[in-house]
Amino acid sequence: MQIKLSSNSNEKTIQIGKIIGENLHAKDVVLLVGDLSAGKTTFTKGLGLGLGVKKVINSPTFTIVKEYQGSNYKLYHLDLYRLNGLGDDFDLEEYFESDGVVVIEWPHQIEELIPSNYLEVDIRRIDENNREITITSHGKYYEDLLQRLNLC
Ligand SMILES: Nc1ncnc2c1ncn2[C@@H]1O[C@H](COP(=O)(O)OP(=O)(O)OP(=O)(O)O)[C@@H](O)[C@H]1O
Ligand SMILES: [Mg+2]
Known part of the structure; x- marks a missing residue:
């Protein structure tokens, strides 16, 4: 399932992220695709709001991963722009298993x-x-999730 939305401001992008964030649960995975400065981190701020994260979410470019506490779940925000391939000093699978x-x-x-x-x-x-x-769902779980949302 695929939903296309338009955003004419940061606030609108954050609002869309927030609606999705409110419907996410432990072990859910969201991939953000788009050019430099497209709005991926801005969207993540909305996801954080929806998850009840109190801290301000900023770009984790220099740390690769930042961890935030939401009201029910943690949020792991990964930015792999500067990752040089799959080094063995960084255990990414750990996050998918968390x-x-x-x-x-x-x-x-x-x-x-x-x-x-x-x-x-x-x-x-x-x-x-x-x-x-x-927004595209991959797998039935995310198709059901998208269907529940009132995004349009
Ligand atoms: N409708 C919009 N939605 C999101 N961002 C917008 C919008 N209009 C303008 N912007 C601006 O675009 C920029 C998006 O920056 P942001 O850091 O979210 O992008 P990014 O995709 O995470 O970039 P990077 O690839 O460097 O991580 C910000 O400066 C923001 O103010
Ligand atoms: Mg970013």
């Missing part, structure tokens, strides 16, 4: 580790303030 929600910017580098079911959010820049956000 009880938190896992959100990944630039996930293509670790394709072979990604579970077969996940939610994909593709953000495309139209112009300065406009984005096209395409």
